[in-house]
Amino acid sequence: MDWGTIAVRLEDIVAAHSGEDTFDEVHALIIAKLAHTHHLMEASEFLPASRRTQRVNEWLDCASHAWPELHTSYRSSLADSALAECASLLEHRSVSHHWTEGLDAIFEYLTTRHMKGSKGQFFTPRHVVDHMMQVLAPQPQETVFDPACGSGAFLVSARNKDERCVLYGADISPRAARMCRTALVPTGVSASSIICHDSLDTTCALPQSWVGTFDIIATNPPFAGDVTNEYVHSYALHQQGRRTERDILFLERCVKMLSPNGRLGIVLPHNKVGSKRYAYVRRWLLCHMQIYAVVSLPQYTFAPHTSQRAVIIYAQKRTTPLHRPDDTEQVCFVVTNVESKDASGRLIEDPGSSHVRHDLDEAEERIREHIKSCNVGNEWP
Numbered sequence: 358m359d360w361g362t363i364a365v366r367l368e369d370i371v372a373a374h375s376g377e378d379t380f381d382e383v384h385a386l387i388i389a390k391l392a393h394t395h396h397l398m399e400a401s402e403f404l405p406a407s408r409r410t411q412r413v414n415e416w417l418d419c420a421s422h423a424w425p426e427l428h429t430s431y432r433s434s435l436a437d438s439a440l441a442e443c444a445s446l447l448e449h450r451s452v453s454h455h456w457t458e459g460l461d462a463i464f465e466y467l468t469t470r471h472m473k474g475s476k477g478q479f480f481t482p483r484h485v486v487d488h489m490m491q492v493l494a495p496q497p498q499e500t501v502f503d504p505a506c507g508s509g510a511f512l513v514s515a516r517n518k519d520e521r522c523v524l525y526g527a528d529i530s531p532r533a534a535r536m537c538r539t540a541l542v543p544t545g546v547s548a549s550s551i552i553c554h555d556s557l558d559t560t561c562a563l564p565q566s567w568v569g570t571f572d573i574i575a576t577n578p579p580f581a582g583d584v585t586n587e588y589v590h591s592y593a594l595h596q597q598g599r600r601t602e603r604d605i606l607f608l609e610r611c612v613k614m615l616s617p618n619g620r621l622g623i624v625l626p627h628n629k630v631g632s633k634r635y636a637y638v639r640r641w642l643l644c645h646m647q648i649y650a651v652v653s654l655p656q657y658t659f660a661p662h663t664s665q666r667a668v669i670i671y672a673q674k675r676t677t678p679l680h681r682p683d684d685t686e687q688v689c690f691v692v693t694n695v696e697s698k699d700a701s702g703r704l705i706e707d708p709g710s711s712h713v714r715h716d717l718d719e720a721e722e723r724i725r726e727h728i729k730s731c732n733v734g735n736e737w738p
């Protein structure tokens with residue numbers, strides 16, 4: 358059974374047995390399981406046959422002691438009988454230290470499920486996240502930021518690539534930020550580096566102090582929706598009297614948040630590179646960043662949430678913006694067309710293996726070669 362299915366089953370059990378918020382209960386179970394995996398107390402069994410409720414809460418006590426920054430004050434009220442069903446799903450599962458598979462699937466399920474109605478809150482498939490981190494190649498002590506971090510997939514992937522990079526995340530949803538902290542605090546990331554915040558808000562003190570500081574930004578911002586907040590007027594890409602799309606503001610914000618020579622990997626709707634209407638966005642971007650590569654993703658990459666086509670842009674911030682784009686700079690365009698999902702959003706595996714089918718490895722090779730050929734001394738590792 359995959360972790361996404363486990364998440365669905367856990368939530369069903371909790372919903373059937375409890376009047377409590379299912380998000381909090383499932384989140385508590387996951388933290389208890391994490392405490393067990395980290396051996397926070399001497400107990401071989403996760404949930405023994407009797408007094409299961411008491412044991413869950415003992416694990417939660419240990420977790421709040423070990424990771425006070427997680428603020429795990431919630432205590433389970435599930436009866437032993439319901440916990441027996443949850444135990445059968447979780448008992449023999451191990452939550453890997455590297456958190457590669459599994460828990461982010463649960464987090465994704467819980468986060469999206471509880472953010473229904475909000476726009477653009479779908480998650481990036483793991484193989485796309487990992488491909489982006491391969492290209493961005495975080496190095497020891499480099500800072501990595503995701504301004505729309507969700508449950509932290511990009512940050513987890515960066516940490517798996519190099520344990521010594523320094524991670525920062527922000528998400529407007531308190532639950533997403535909480536999930537992201539749960540994923541990262543037990544691995545030593547400070548909870549104060551993962552904030553619940555509107556990353557587009559240029560008037561707030563904390564992210565203002567982060568402006569211009571990050572070595573790497575990797576993100577898949579929400580595509581949908583226009584922004585009407587007062588702060589849109591502080592954006593160069595806001596056009597008086599016209600709708601201002603959220604992803605355009607995210608793009609500008611990311612550029613501002615990067616340090617000079619900082620590296621950007623961002624997922625954007627295809628129309629931002631293809632449509633005449635956004636020529637002004639591309640012009641602005643080319644003046645502020647050297648664009649190395651644009652990767653077009655297959656149509657169902659974000660199914661079932663949307664079949665809108667998307668691209669990944671890889672770019673590096675200029676030390677000084679240009680007045681006009683430099684026509685001599687070459688951009689590597691890569692079209693990936695091996696669908697990793699079917700139209701219903703189910704991942705397609707390579708025959709005879711449990712690997713998701715995709716052609717992003719070939720894309721990575723081409724992008725690396727291209728960057729190497731044009732990045733003379735600009736520090737793209």
Ligand SMILES: C[S@@+](CC[C@H](N)C(=O)[O-])C[C@H]1O[C@@H](n2cnc3c(N)ncnc32)[C@H](O)[C@@H]1O
Binds near residue numbers: 477
């Ligand atoms: C498409 S999801 C991507 C999540 C995650 N980075 C991933 O790729 O799996 C976009 C995320 O942006 C968050 N978001 C939307 N508007 C935001 C804002 N103004 N500031 C910060 N986060 C925002 C949503 O809550 C959601 O978690």
